[in-house]
Amino acid sequence: MRGLSVRWSLTGAGADTADALRDYVAEASHAKFTGMQGLRFKTWRMREGEWFEGTYVFATAEARASFQETFTAAAATAPVSEMTGGAPEFIEEFEVVAIAEGWDGFESSARG
Incomplete structure (x- = not known):
């Protein structure tokens, strides 16, 4: 299995950023990735005031490479x-x- 981590800094982000991220995951991002072909699972992680991260596990290297190319762009x-x-x-x-x-x-x- 192939993983991918994407991490953003929350240093200097607004006081309401953590709540906005929680809402975004609940209202949009979770549904976007549920059932995604080639993805085994995704986890959203956060240390409030420090960082926010998406951690992905893909079934194949090809699935990860395809997602990573599109996302990175x-x-x-x-x-x-x-x-x-x-x-x-x-x-x-x-x-x-x-x-x-x-x-x-x-x-x-x-x-x-």
């Missing part, structure tokens, strides 16, 4: 870039060695 004007006031700090590929599903299983949710 428009990253500076992506909705999250507009909300945070800047393009991603990094877009980083990685290998997923393994995934273990715990007893409680995975939950697909736009709100914690």
